[in-house]
Amino acid sequence: MFKSFQTRLVLFFVALFALVEAVTFLAVQNGIIKTIYAQAQDQLLTARGILERQISATTDDLAQGTSILATDFGFRQAVATADHSTIASALNNLATRIKADRIMLMSVDGIVTTDTGAAADAAARGDIVTLGKANAPFPFATMTETAERDGRSASIAVLDGRIYQLVVVPILAPVPIAWIAIGLEIGNTFAADMRRGSTVPVEVTFGFADEMGKWTLAASTLEEPLRGDLAAALSAHTPSGAPETIKMEGDDYVTVVAPIPGPQQGSKAYAILQYSLKLALAPYRTLFLQLIGIATVVILFILVSVSLVARTITKPIRRLDAAAQRIQIGQYTEKVPVQQSDEIGRLSQTFNQMMEGIAEREDKIAFQARHDMVTGLPNRVAFEVHIATLIAERAPMAQRRFSILLLQIGRFSEINNTLGHNIGDELMRKISRVLKDQVRIGTFVARHASNMFALSLATEEEAIEIAVIERILAIFGEPVDLDGVNVDVTGSIGVARYPDHGLIARTLLQHADSAMYVAKKKGITHAIYDADLDPHRPERLSMMGELRQGLEKGQFQLYFQPKVDIATGTITAAEALIRWAHPDHGFMAPDHFIPLAEQTGNIGRLTAWVLDSAVKQSRLWADKGIDVKIAVNLSARDLMNRHLPDTLGAHLADYGVRHDRLILEITESAIMEDPINALGVLNAFHTMGLTLSIDDYGTGYSSLAYLKSLPVHEIKIDKSFVTNLASNPGDEILVRSTIELGHNLGLRVTAEGIEDAAALAILDRYGCETGQGYYISKPLAVAEFETFFASSQWSPKRNAVGDWIRPSTAAAGG
Numbered sequence: 059m060f061k062s063f064q065t066r067l068v069l070f071f072v073a074l075f076a077l078v079e080a081v082t083f084l085a086v087q088n089g090i091i092k093t094i095y096a097q098a099q100d101q102l103l104t105a106r107g108i109l110e111r112q113i114s115a116t117t118d119d120l121a122q123g124t125s126i127l128a129t130d131f132g133f134r135q136a137v138a139t140a141d142h143s144t145i146a147s148a149l150n151n152l153a154t155r156i157k158a159d160r161i162m163l164m165s166v167d168g169i170v171t172t173d174t175g176a177a178a179d180a181a182a183r184g185d186i187v188t189l190g191k192a193n194a195p196f197p198f199a200t201m202t203e204t205a206e207r208d209g210r211s212a213s214i215a216v217l218d219g220r221i222y223q224l225v226v227v228p229i230l231a232p233v234p235i236a237w238i239a240i241g242l243e244i245g246n247t248f249a250a251d252m253r254r255g256s257t258v259p260v261e262v263t264f265g266f267a268d269e270m271g272k273w274t275l276a277a278s279t280l281e282e283p284l285r286g287d288l289a290a291a292l293s294a295h296t297p298s299g300a301p302e303t304i305k306m307e308g309d310d311y312v313t314v315v316a317p318i319p320g321p322q323q324g325s326k327a328y329a330i331l332q333y334s335l336k337l338a339l340a341p342y343r344t345l346f347l348q349l350i351g352i353a354t355v356v357i358l359f360i361l362v363s364v365s366l367v368a369r370t371i372t373k374p375i376r377r378l379d380a381a382a383q384r385i386q387i388g389q390y391t392e393k394v395p396v397q398q399s400d401e402i403g404r405l406s407q408t409f410n411q412m413m414e415g416i417a418e419r420e421d422k423i424a425f426q427a428r429h430d431m432v433t434g435l436p437n438r439v440a441f442e443v444h445i446a447t448l449i450a451e452r453a454p455m456a457q458r459r460f461s462i463l464l465l466q467i468g469r470f471s472e473i474n475n476t477l478g479h480n481i482g483d484e485l486m487r488k489i490s491r492v493l494k495d496q497v498r499i500g501t502f503v504a505r506h507a508s509n510m511f512a513l514s515l516a517t518e519e520e521a522i523e524i525a526v527i528e529r530i531l532a533i534f535g536e537p538v539d540l541d542g543v544n545v546d547v548t549g550s551i552g553v554a555r556y557p558d559h560g561l562i563a564r565t566l567l568q569h570a571d572s573a574m575y576v577a578k579k580k581g582i583t584h585a586i587y588d589a590d591l592d593p594h595r596p597e598r599l600s601m602m603g604e605l606r607q608g609l610e611k612g613q614f615q616l617y618f619q620p621k622v623d624i625a626t627g628t629i630t631a632a633e634a635l636i637r638w639a640h641p642d643h644g645f646m647a648p649d650h651f652i653p654l655a656e657q658t659g660n661i662g663r664l665t666a667w668v669l670d671s672a673v674k675q676s677r678l679w680a681d682k683g684i685d686v687k688i689a690v691n692l693s694a695r696d697l698m699n700r701h702l703p704d705t706l707g708a709h710l711a712d713y714g715v716r717h718d719r720l721i722l723e724i725t726e727s728a729i730m731e732d733p734i735n736a737l738g739v740l741n742a743f744h745t746m747g748l749t750l751s752i753d754d755y756g757t758g759y760s761s762l763a764y765l766k767s768l769p770v771h772e773i774k775i776d777k778s779f780v781t782n783l784a785s786n787p788g789d790e791i792l793v794r795s796t797i798e799l800g801h802n803l804g805l806r807v808t809a810e811g812i813e814d815a816a817a818l819a820i821l822d823r824y825g826c827e828t829g830q831g832y833y834i835s836k837p838l839a840v841a842e843f844e845t846f847f848a849s850s851q852w853s854p855k856r857n858a859v860g861d862w863i864r865p866s867t868a869a870a871g872g
Contacts, residue, residue, distance in 0.1 A: 435490050441514070462512065573588070618634055628853075680719075718747055
C-alpha cells in the first residue's frame with residue numbers, strides 16, 4: 059500500500075508520536091476518571107451518612123408524637139374501654155399533626171385491631187379502614203418486644219410492597235394494654251427530599267428483594283427507563299455493599315447499595331445511592347478537548363518536520379532506486395552521483411562498479427548467446443536472426459533473392475569417437491577459418507550445429523552460387539591434418555532459396571536441411587531443395603501414420619524381378635521388391651515409403667514382414683518345383699538390429715527352407731553408417747549359411763581392403779553403370795574392372811539395370827555370372843512370375859533342351 063520508503067518513514071515517526079500522545083492522553087484521562095471515581099465514592103459515603111442522620115431525625119419525630127398520644131389519659135381510657143370513636147378521632151388528629159402515612163393499633167397480644175392501611179388521606183378525614191388487616195397478627199413481633207423493653211421501637215420495614223419508617227410504642231395503664239404503630243412511607247417525595255439534602259447530585263433509590271432475588275424499587279429519584287435498568291442490574295447479582303459501577307442507558311453510575319436496619323421479619327430494605335460519572339466528568343470535557351487540540355497541532359508539526367527530514371534522508375536512496383530500475387531495463391551508462399562520503403556514498407560507488415560489471419558480463423553473455431564458443435562464429439540463433447533481417451529488408455521487393463547453404467561435415471562423430479572431442483573441435487575451427495577465407499565478402503557464415511555450418515549468400519545469380527559451393531567443396535579435396543593424423547573429411551550441402559523455397563527463416567532452414575538430406579542419400583556433394591523429395595512435407599508426414607496401418611491391413615505385397623545365369627540363360631533367382639497398394643495414392647514403389655519407414659522406426663516391422671513373406675514364398679515355390687533363390691534388401695537400420703539373424707533363422711525354421719535359398723543384399727552406404735555393428739550382424743548371417751551380396755556397388759566409398767574383410771559372396775554392380783553400358787566406353791571400363799576385381803577377391807558378380815541384348819553380351823564377355831533388368835523382365839506379381847518362369851525364354855525347362863545361345867556367342871556371330 060505504501061511503497062515509498064519516504065512515505066513509510068514519515069508514517070512511522072508520525073505514528074510513533076501519535077502513539078505517545080495517545081498514551082499520554084489516555085493516562086491523563088484514566089487518572090482523572092480514577093480521581094472522579096474516588097471522589098464519587100467519598101460523596102456517596104457522605105450521602106449515606108446524611109441519609110442515616112435524616113432517617114434518625116424523622117424517627118425521633120415520629121416516636122415523640124406517638125409517645126404523646128400513647129400517654130394521653132383520654133386515649134388510654136378509650137383504648138381500655140374500646141371506645142372506637144374516640145380512638146378514631148385521636149388517630150386522625152395524630153396522623154394530621156405528624157403527617158403519618160399508616161397507623162396500626164394492636165391488642166396487647168399483638169393482634170391488629172385497627173389499620174389505616176395505605177389510605178392515609180381517608181384516615182385524616184376520620185374514615186379509618188382496615189382493608190382486611192384487622193384481627194391479623196402484627197408482622198413485626200420483634201418490634202413490640204423491643205418497645206416493651208425500651209419503651210419504643212423504630213425501624214425501616216417493608217409492608218404490603220411499600221417501605222415504611224415505622225415506630226411502635228406501648229399504651230401503658232400502667233402496664234401495656236395495647237400497642238400503637240405509626241409509619242411514614244418512604245416514597246418518591248422522601249427520596250427527592252433526601253437528594254436535595256445532599257451536597258452532590260446523588261440519585262437516591264429505596265428498594266427490596268424478594269426471596270427469589272428479584273428487586274422492587276419502592277422509591278427513586280431516577281427516571282423510569284433508568285429504574286428498569288437498575289432493577290435488572292441488581293437482580294442479576296447480589297450487591298456487596300462496596301461501591302461498584304452499574305451501566306444504565308449507556309452511562310456509568312458509581313453505586314452504593316446500603317442495607318437499612320429493620321426488623322428480623324419480612325424483606326430487608328436498602329438505600330441505593332448513585333453518582334453519574336457522566337455528570338462528574340462534565341467539568342473536564344473542556345480539558346480533554348484542549349488536550350486533543352494540542353496533540354493534533356503537535357502531530358501536524360511533526361508530520362511537516364519529519365517529511366522534510368525524510369526527504370533529505372531518502373534523496374540518495376531514491377537515486378539508488380532509479381539506478382536499480384535502469385539496471386533492470388538494461389541501461390548501464392548513467393552513473394549514480396556520489397555526493398557523500400558516508401555509507402550512502404560508498405553504496406553509490408558500489409552501485410556504479412556493479413553496473414560496470416553487469417554491463418561487461420551481459421556483453422559477454424550476449425556474445426556467447428549468439429556465438430559458438432569453439433569456432434567463434436555466429437551460432438544458429440544469430441543465423442536465424444540474420445536470415446529474418448534479410449527477409450525483412452527484402453520483403454517490400456520480393457524479387458531480391460538470396461540463398462541459404464547448410465554444410466554438414468561427414469564422419470564427424472567417428473572423428474570425435476576415435477580421436478577425441480578436442481580433435482573434433484580443432485577440425486571445426488580449421489573448417490570455419492577456411493570457410494571465412496574462401497567465401498566472398500558479404501556471405502554470412504555460422505555454426506548451425508555440432509557438425510554443420512550455415513551460410514547465407516546474398517546473390518541472385520546462380521553462377522555465383524555454384525562458384526561458392528565449389529569453393530566450399532574444394533576444402534574437402536585434401537586430407538586435413540589433425541594432430542599429426544591425416545583425415546579424409548567429406549561435406550554435403552543443401553541449398554534453399556528465398557523466396558522460392560520459403561518466406562520465413564525457419565522454413566528456409568528446414569528446406570535447406572531437407573536438400574542436404576537428399577544429397578547425402580543420393581551420394582552427391584550438394585542438392586537444391588525439391589519439394590517432391592522433401593521427406594517432411596505434410597502428405598509424407600501423413601503417410602508415416604498410414605504406413606503402420608498398411609502393414610496391419612495387408613496393403614503391402616511382394617513383386618519378384620527374375621535374375622538369370624548369363625552363361626546358361628536360366629532363371630536362378632528373383633529379387634523380392636515390396637510394393638504398397640495405398641488406398642488413396644495407388645501403387646507405390648519403395649522409394650516413396652522406405653525412407654519414411656526408416657525415419658519413423660517402422661523399418662523393423664517392414665523388414666520382418668518382407669523376410670517372413672519371402673521365406674514363405676520360397677517354401678511355396680519349392681513345393682511347386684520352382685527352384686529359385688530369393689534376394690531380399692536390408693537397410694542400414696536393419697544392420698543395427700542384432701536380433702535380426704535370430705528372427706530370420708526362426709522364419710527359415712518355421713517354413714522348412716534351407717538357408718542357402720536366401721540372398722541378403724546390403725548397400726555399401728548401409729554398412730559404412732556403423733561398420734562395427736554391421737560387421738557383427740553380417741558375420742552372424744554368414745555363419746548361418748546365408749548368401750550375402752553388396753548391392754549398388756560402385757556408388758559408395760568403401761575401400762578394397764575393407765571390402766575384402768566383409769563376409770560377402772557376391773557384389774552387385776549398380777544399374778547406373780550398366781544401363782548405358784553398350785554406348786558408354788567409360789562405363790564399360792568401370793564394369794570390366796569391377797568384374798575382374800570381384801573375381802580376384804573370390805566373389806561372384808551380378809549386374810542390374812540390363813536394358814538391352816548388347817549390354818547382356820558385354821557382361822557375358824567379361825564373365826559376369828548373373829544379370830537382372832528390364833531386358834529380362836520387369837518385377838512381377840507371384841502369379842505372373844510363375845508363368846514367366848515356366849514359359850519365357852529364360853525358363854530352365856526351355857534351356858534344358860539346348861535352346862539357349864550365349865549372348866557373347868550370338869554377338870560375335872552377328
